[in-house]
Amino acid sequence: MTKPKHLTGDIAAINEFIDRFDTFLLDCDGVIWTGDHVFEGVPETLELLRSRGKKIVFVTNNSTKSRQEYLKKFTSLGIQSDVEEIFGSAYSSAIYISRILKLPRPKNKVFVIGEAGIENELRSENVPFIGGTDPAFRRDMTPEDFKGIADGTLLDPEVGCVLAGLDFHINYLKLSHALQYLRRGAVFLATNVDSTFPMNHNFFPGAGAVSTPLAYATGQQPLALGKPSQAMLDAIEGKFRLDRARTCMVGDRLNTDIKFGIEGRLGGTLAVLTGVNSQADWEAPDAVAVPAFYVDRLSDLRAAAAQESARAPGN
């Protein structure tokens, strides 16, 4: 495998890198921010890319927020953005269900395990659903639940799909419902299957904490609508009509972001070292994916601006 090119500190290489692409697909957690902390220099880096005419799309596997909620987060963190620039796994899932899966009535309802982000995106695509943040599902199991879930009297006969995403309120009641719907033939989807969720400079259980128990209990893997699933890239391509050869995926995770870009035959992949993976991970003999380029942090691309101002008249 080719060794990834290290761009940090190499102004000429950074400029050449930026010139190669029209579109940058950017992961958020571990690239733009960690939790609610924006990495220094990132807003200026995004402005630099925009000032050079680059299209920016934020591509995130985090399904807990809808695009509107993401926009609020961007704004509150001082990052200029637009809802049309944001592409999350909740949105990707809603689009897949409404435009590709097209569940026939009467079994066209989705049983959701996840947070409000999924619900908002399903609503925006007019997909009927139950579960999610409904308080009726945020409680302990009772003997009546065991009985009614087992014999089906507590199940909604219109559910034809289970959508599993990161749920901070995961419980046995939701898992039991989902398992039973799957056993009765519901389509098994996951917004994403990230094993961990980065927060407060550490790792918490990811969306996989919701889908792996169901996959293990049913012997069936969900179709994942987040990175590295190519279903997500197809949806992005359909929406933005991008030229894959002139598109670069930027991310911190080899097994989601970088794999996503490589399998999607994008023109390039850029790894940053502010998140999950380090240089040792892609240098390992069993590396899951190797990026084409890497920087220590996204804001290292700002060095390109130095050259720009050096070139500018009066300097």
Add this chain to the structure above:
Amino acid sequence: MTKPKHLTGDIAAINEFIDRFDTFLLDCDGVIWTGDHVFEGVPETLELLRSRGKKIVFVTNNSTKSRQEYLKKFTSLGIQSDVEEIFGSAYSSAIYISRILKLPRPKNKVFVIGEAGIENELRSENVPFIGGTDPAFRRDMTPEDFKGIADGTLLDPEVGCVLAGLDFHINYLKLSHALQYLRRGAVFLATNVDSTFPMNHNFFPGAGAVSTPLAYATGQQPLALGKPSQAMLDAIEGKFRLDRARTCMVGDRLNTDIKFGIEGRLGGTLAVLTGVNSQADWEAPDAVAVPAFYVDRLSDLRAAAAQESARAPGN
């Protein structure tokens, strides 16, 4: 592979089968009962085996109950038993921790995900623990939890082991604590890794719903102390000093019960069709394990009594 011998209705074969063994290890769920319903004729079948001088040991992967609690269940269901006849995965785990793992102080505490059965067995072996049924862990995550779990201020520095068992109150807070202890080097144990839990003639998420998200997030498999783990059979053998050649494992699951008996080189394995697996499962080309004998239901062994009474004087 040899075809399993079907004993149902064959009095001579049943008698020959019973005579081959001194000890019967019996799974409970799916063999003796399902949920709180005892299968018809089972108490009489156990009495028949005892009357022929057979040792009976109930071997269950269900960790939600301690041996004492199991004894209460047996008694309430009209099955005569003794606490010394009961061997559950919670007990097996407690024995493993106290007698084999022997965690050195000060990191000798266990973080438990699971129900009271695990706690009671850990107490009986004087193993210190936190978590479990403690109400402090039965609630939603707060931003302070994310922070304190991430930076370690909310973690107990004495925890050196995570024990994951079936927990009807599983939540994100418990999974987050467990993940962080594992990331800090705690030993990863599971009472068992059953994918499903039989209840009300149907299936609910098993202990694997607790351990698979942690295994997926850490890339590390737990040491399981339930069937088919041979750690459990070693513990049973140590306690009962059984002659493996004259011991038969009786169960409904190929991937736990029957595999357990075969890998433990027991003299025999008997499958019953009142639980998870059916004849088609061991006849499949990729069958995980094939029993030596099978009956439609455990009480089919009672036919042996008919011959006995036929032999009795006065008949």
